Amino acid sequence: MRVSNHRRAGVDDVFGRLDEIRGDLTALYKDLHAHPELSFQEHRTAAEVARRLGDLGFEVTTGVGGTGVVGVLRNGAGPTVLLRADFDALPVLEQTGLDYASRERATSSDGSDVPVMHACGHDMHVTCLLGALDLLVDARSRWSGTVLAVFQPAEEIGAGAQAMLDDGLLERFPRPDVCLGQHVFPFRSGAVGMMTGPSMSAADGLKITMFGRGGHGSQPQNTVDPVVMASATVLRLQTVVSREVAGDDTAVVTVGSIRAGSKENIIPEQAELLVNVRSFDERVRERVLAAVRRIVRAEAVASGADREPEFEQLTRFPLLLNDPDATARTAGALRAALGEKSVVDLPPAMASEDVGLFGTAAGVPTCYWFFGGTDAVRFQEAVAEDAVAERIPANHSPHFAPEVEPTLTTGVKALTTAALEWLD
Amino acid sequence: MRVSNHRRAGVDDVFGRLDEIRGDLTALYKDLHAHPELSFQEHRTAAEVARRLGDLGFEVTTGVGGTGVVGVLRNGAGPTVLLRADFDALPVLEQTGLDYASRERATSSDGSDVPVMHACGHDMHVTCLLGALDLLVDARSRWSGTVLAVFQPAEEIGAGAQAMLDDGLLERFPRPDVCLGQHVFPFRSGAVGMMTGPSMSAADGLKITMFGRGGHGSQPQNTVDPVVMASATVLRLQTVVSREVAGDDTAVVTVGSIRAGSKENIIPEQAELLVNVRSFDERVRERVLAAVRRIVRAEAVASGADREPEFEQLTRFPLLLNDPDATARTAGALRAALGEKSVVDLPPAMASEDVGLFGTAAGVPTCYWFFGGTDAVRFQEAVAEDAVAERIPANHSPHFAPEVEPTLTTGVKALTTAALEWLD
Amino acid sequence: MRVSNHRRAGVDDVFGRLDEIRGDLTALYKDLHAHPELSFQEHRTAAEVARRLGDLGFEVTTGVGGTGVVGVLRNGAGPTVLLRADFDALPVLEQTGLDYASRERATSSDGSDVPVMHACGHDMHVTCLLGALDLLVDARSRWSGTVLAVFQPAEEIGAGAQAMLDDGLLERFPRPDVCLGQHVFPFRSGAVGMMTGPSMSAADGLKITMFGRGGHGSQPQNTVDPVVMASATVLRLQTVVSREVAGDDTAVVTVGSIRAGSKENIIPEQAELLVNVRSFDERVRERVLAAVRRIVRAEAVASGADREPEFEQLTRFPLLLNDPDATARTAGALRAALGEKSVVDLPPAMASEDVGLFGTAAGVPTCYWFFGGTDAVRFQEAVAEDAVAERIPANHSPHFAPEVEPTLTTGVKALTTAALEWLD
C-alpha cells in the first residue's frame, strides 16, 4: 500500500492550504446561499466566480453559453482536466430558518414572480471548486497539465451544459482528457459516494397539450371532453412502465401535472399534461417516449378529437455514464486521500444531470460523484430507524440545508484529490 | 272561442300603455346592459329597480337576501301573484360589439379581477318586469289582488332565491298563490316557449379535493400519486351515467375541471375536480350524487390515500317543476294574447334555475317560460341549415345579444298577460 | 259512447266462440311450452301451426324464411291485415317447476348442447294468434278483407323477420295494409299496454375481437397485452353514453362479455368483447356505433397492436315505431272491447323486436302492444312494495311463467279485436 501512503502524504500536504482559506470559503458559501439566481440569470454568481478565478491567476472567459464562466490554468505539459461546478438555483421558497437563508425573488421564464433558493446545493459546488482551484494553484509545483474550470449555468433545466458546448467550449478552450465533478446530497457529511457505469438517469420533460372542443357542461354531446381525454391518457400511460418496460429494466413515467378547465359547468377546450420520463438505457428511453406519444395520440383519436395533440420538450437530461476505469481510478485516489470508510459505492441514482454531456461531446471519460451534506450522527439515526426519506431533507426540498462542515472540507478535498490524480 | 277573444281584447287594451313607455324601457335595458354586476354585487341595479318601483307606487324593500329588492302592490282582495326577475351578470368579457356593450370589471368572490357581462339576459328580465309592473299599475282598475315583484340577486350561482327565502320573503311579504317568471333564450324573438312538468334540470356543482402524498417524480413508490388518482376517478365517474342511470332517465355528470401539480418532475400533494351533475328527478339525482361520492372515495382507497377526499357543494340548483295545470292555464292566456303561433311547447331544458324554490317553499304552483331573443329570420335560417348551435350565440356566450325588439315587447306582454290571468 | 258500445257488442259476440276452444288452446299452449325449439329449428312448432291453419281453412305456406309459416284467409274485398306471432325459444334451463315445464335440449348454432325453454312467451303468442284466427274464421260473415297470418321464426336472434322478407313475404302473399302483433310481458294479466311512436329500442349485438401478441406473463415487454387493451376499451366505451349521447336522448352500451386468456402467467393473443347497443333514434344509433368502432380501434392503436380489431354484427333489431294514428285507432278498439281500465299507456320499452321490419318494408303502419302475464293481485302487491323487478320473473328468466288465464283469453281477444278494427 505504498502507493496510497505516498498519495495520502501528497494530498495531505496539499490540503494544508485549506486551513488558511476555510473561513473565506465559508463566507463565500453563505453569501452565495443568500443570493441564489435562477437558471441563465446567474449574473451575480458569475461575476463573483470570474473575479476569484482572476485573482487565482486563471485565464477567465465569461458569457460562455449565456452566463457560464470558464477558467483555464496552464501549468506545463500534461493532461487537461475539466472540473465542473453548476451554479443555478431553484424557484423554491426557502424554509430552512438559516441566518443566511435566501430572501430572493426573481422573474421566472414564464414571467411570474417566484422565490429563489439554492435548494440543490449548487452554492456548495461553486465553493468547493473555487477552494479546490486555490489548492491546485497553491500546489502547482506538484503537478503539470492544464486545469479547465467550468462554472455551468442552468443545470436545473438541463440546458446549461449544452449551451456551453454550443458556444464552443471544446473549440475555444483546451480539450479535456477527463471530466470530473461532484454533487452534494443527503448522505453523511464527510463521505463521498461513487457510482460506476450508468449512474444517473436520463430524464425527458414533456409538455403535452390535448385538444378537445369546449361547451356547456350539460351538453357533452356537442363537445369533445378534454378532461376525459386527458384522464384516460394518464391511466393508459401507466401501462408504459407496467407492460412495455422489462421488469429488470428501469424506467419511470410520471405525469406531474394535469390541468384542464376552471369551472364545473363548462367543458374546456383543452388539457395540458406535464410528463417526466426517466430511463437508464437509450433503447428503453426511446421505446418509452415512443409509447408515450403513441398513447397520447391514440387517446385523442379515441375521444374523437379534431386536432392532433402537441408535444413540447421542456427538458432533456442525458444518461450519466461514469466511465468504469476512470471511476475506479478516481475512487482509488479518493480512498487513499479520505480513508476507506469515507468512500462508498452507490447504486445508480434515479436523478438526472447534464454534466455527462461534456465528456460525451469530447469523447473522454467522465467521473462524477456524490458527497454527503448531512450531519453523520443524524444520518445514522435516520438510517437506523429506516426514516431517511422522512427525516433528511432531500435536494429540491425547501428545507434542504447541507451542514457547512465537514461538507465543504470534504468537497474541496475530493475535487482536489481527483484533479491531482488525473494531473499527476 | 269567445273566451279568448274576450281575453285578447282585455290585454290588448292593457298593452296600449307599452307604446308610451317603450322608449324608456329600451334606454333602461341598454343602461343595465352596459352596467352589469356580479352575483350579490348588484347594488347599482338594485337602486335603479327600487327607485322605479317607488315611482310606480310599490311598497319597496331593499336588501332582501343581500341585494334583492321586493315590491308590493296591494290592489284589493284577490290572489297574490309573485313575479320574479333575476338581475345578476356573469364574469364574461363581452364581445358583442354593441354600442351599449359592457366595459365593466369587478372583483370576483375569489378575489380576482374579472370582466362582467349580462351574458344571460337578466337585464332583459329586469326591464320586462318593470315594464309589466307599469302596465299592471296602469290597468289596476281591471284586476284585483296583490302583485309581489321579486328582483332576485345571484341566480347565476344558485344562491339568490334561497337567500331571499332565508331572509323571510314568505313571512315578511304577502304569501303568493302562484309564482311566475320568464327567461330570454336563443329562439325566435316574438315567441314564447312553454315547458310543463319537470322543465329545467336540477344542477349540483361540487368541488372535490383528493389527497395524495407528493414527492419527486422519479420516486413514485414514496408517494400517493394524485394525478393518477384523479384521472382514474374521472374515468370511473363516466360509469355513473353509463351504468347507473336508466337509458330513459336523464342525467349528466361533467367534470369541468381537473387540476393537479405544476411541474413535470414533482408529484403533487393533491388534485381538485370540479363536477357538475344535472338531473330531472330527485331519485335519480340522489343516486347519481351518491355514486359520485362512492366512486371518489373508493378511488382514493384504490390509490392508498391516507386522507379522505373532501366534497364542497359549490352550487345547487333545484329541479324546476312547472305545475301542469298552472302551465296549461298560463299558456292558454298567452296563446290568446300573443297568438297561437307565438306560443310553442318545448321539451325540458338541460339548464338550471333557482326560480322554483319560491313556489316550492310557498307550496304553490310555479309557471316559468322562455321567450325568444333572436331575430326570427336569422333563427329560421339557422334551423333550416341545422346550425342553430353554431350560428346563434347561446346564453353565457360572450356574443349573447338579444334583439331588443320584439324581444322586449314580447317579454312585457307575456308577463303582463300571465299576471292578469292569475289576478283576474 | 254509442260507437264503443256498438263495437263492444260486436266483439262480444265474436268472443263467444272462445269458450268452445279455450280448452284446446290451453292444451296447445302447454304442449308448445313443453316442446320449445331454438331459432330456425322450430320444425315441430311450424308443423303444428301449419296443420291447424289448414284445419281453419287458410292457404298455408311453410318454409318461408327458413321455418316460417304463412297463412292466408281471403274473405272478400277489403284491407289486408298482417297478424304476427313469433315462435322460437331460448337456450335457458327452465326452473319454473310447472308440470308442463320444458325438458328439451338442443344443439345451438355454435355446436354446443344447450337446454331450451320458452322463456319469452312466444308459445303464448302462437296460441293467441291461432285462437284469434279461429274466432275470425268463425266470424267471417262480420268482416271482409284478407287475413295474413305470419308465424315468424328466429325473433330472438333478430333474424326471422328479415329472413321472411328476404324470402318474398311481400311478393308471394297479399300485401298488408297494417301490421299487428303483441308480446306477453310481466304486467297484470288481463291488461294490455300501448306504446306510441318510438316504442321498442333498436338493438345491435356486436362481437369485437382485439388482437394483441401473446407471451410469457413475466415478459410483458415482448407482448401486446390484450387483457389491458380490452379492459381499457371497456372503460372508454362508458364515455359513449356519458359524453356522446345527450342527456335527453336514450342509448345503452353494454359490454355483456369480456374474455381473454386462460392462465395467469400467459399473456394471451387476443380478447373478445360482446357488445349490445340500444337506441331509440337512428341518428343516435349511428353516432353510438361509430363511437364504439372509433374507440375500439383507437385503443388497439394505444396498445401498439399490429392488427386491426375485427367487428362482427351478431344481431340487429330495428327500432320499433308504432304508428301514432294506427296505435290510437287500435287502442280505441281495445278500450271498447276490453274496458278502459284494461288498456294502459306505457312508455317506450328498452327491449327490442324485429316485428317492425314488416311494416317498414311494406311501407304501412305497425301497431304492436304488450299484454300482461302476471297474476293481477301478485302484481299489485309487488308494485305496492316497489319490488316488481325482484318479485316478478321477467322475460328470459328461467322462472318466466305467464299465468295461463286470463292471459290467454286477453291475448286472443286483443288480437281478434285489433284485427276486426282494421278489417271492418
Next chain:
Amino acid sequence: MRVSNHRRAGVDDVFGRLDEIRGDLTALYKDLHAHPELSFQEHRTAAEVARRLGDLGFEVTTGVGGTGVVGVLRNGAGPTVLLRADFDALPVLEQTGLDYASRERATSSDGSDVPVMHACGHDMHVTCLLGALDLLVDARSRWSGTVLAVFQPAEEIGAGAQAMLDDGLLERFPRPDVCLGQHVFPFRSGAVGMMTGPSMSAADGLKITMFGRGGHGSQPQNTVDPVVMASATVLRLQTVVSREVAGDDTAVVTVGSIRAGSKENIIPEQAELLVNVRSFDERVRERVLAAVRRIVRAEAVASGADREPEFEQLTRFPLLLNDPDATARTAGALRAALGEKSVVDLPPAMASEDVGLFGTAAGVPTCYWFFGGTDAVRFQEAVAEDAVAERIPANHSPHFAPEVEPTLTTGVKALTTAALEWLD
C-alpha cells in the same frame, strides 16, 4: 492455476464413464420425452427413475410428496449433497416435429382432457441427474460423503418441493449440507450460466373473483356490472408497477386472463381475473400483493358491489436465492471442468422455481444454474441479429426442443462436477 488443473484432471477421469452410458442416456431421454406426465401424475417416470436408482445401488424411496422419488447413496463420512431434478411436464400440444415427440394426453386437475409435452426440459434434467449419479457411483473411490438424489414432482405448479418437504424429506433422509440443481434453457448448448444472489423471481398466481349483480343488458341501472368492475381493476392494477414499485426494483404484475359473461345482452353476475405477480424481494412482493388486494377491493366498492371479491392463491413460487459463496465455489469448479468460456455469468431470470425451498428449509446454501440447450451456431446467429426471442423457442413453447448433444453431456458433466466439488 494448479488447483484447477488438478480438478480438471480429476473430473476428466470421472467423465470417461460417460462415453459408455451416453447411448443409454440418450435413449432414456427420448423415451421420457415421448412419455411426459402432468404434475403429480408422474407415475411412469417415477417408476423408471426408481428402477434405475436401484440398479445403481441407491437406497430408493418412492411416493415422497406424492410421486417424488428419493435415492440415497452413502459413501463414507463427509458432507451430504442434495442433487435435484424435477420431472413433470406441461399441458402443451407438442409441435416440434421430432420423431420422439409426445402424443400423450391426460386429464388435468380441472377434469379436462389436455395434451402433454415436456416443454420445459424436465426430461433432460432427469436424464442428466441419472447420468451424473452413474458417474458418481463409478467414481465412488474418489470422494466420500452422501449423495441425496431428489426427483421432484409438480415443479410446474410450484407444489412439488413443498410436498416433499411436508412429507418429511429432511427428517426421513440424510440432511443436506448443500442443494444443487440445474435447468436447461434457450442458450448455446455446451455452456452453463451462473446467477448469484436473488436469481429467479418469486411468483404468485392468484385467482380473483369479483362479484357484481347480473341483469338485462338494457337495464344496467338494475345491475352492478362486473365487466366494467373487472376492466377498471385491470387498468388500475397497472399502477402497482408504474407507481408503487421503485424504478430500480423489479416486479411484474400480469393479468393473464379476464373472463366475464357469455352473451352480449346479459350483464353477468361476476368476473374472474387470473393474476401473476413476479418479484425479487420479499418486501417488494408483499407491497405488490397488498396493493393488488387493495385495488381489487376498492374497485369493487367503486362499482357498488354488495359482496367482497374473493382471492385464491393458485401457485406460489419462492424467490430463488443462490448463495453467493456456494455459487462462487461451484462456478470455480465448473470453470475448471468445462473451461472458462463455457461458464458465463447471467443476470437474474424473470422466471420461477421451487428448488430453493429445499435449501431454505434445511438452512443450507443453494446453487442452481442454467445449461444451454440450443445449437451454438444457431444461437450466435440469433444473437447477432438480435432475434433470440423470435428464433429460439423458449421453455413452455410447443416448439421447445433442446439439442440432445452437447446438452446432455454438458448437463451430466456439470452436475457431476458440482457434486464432486462439494463431496471432496
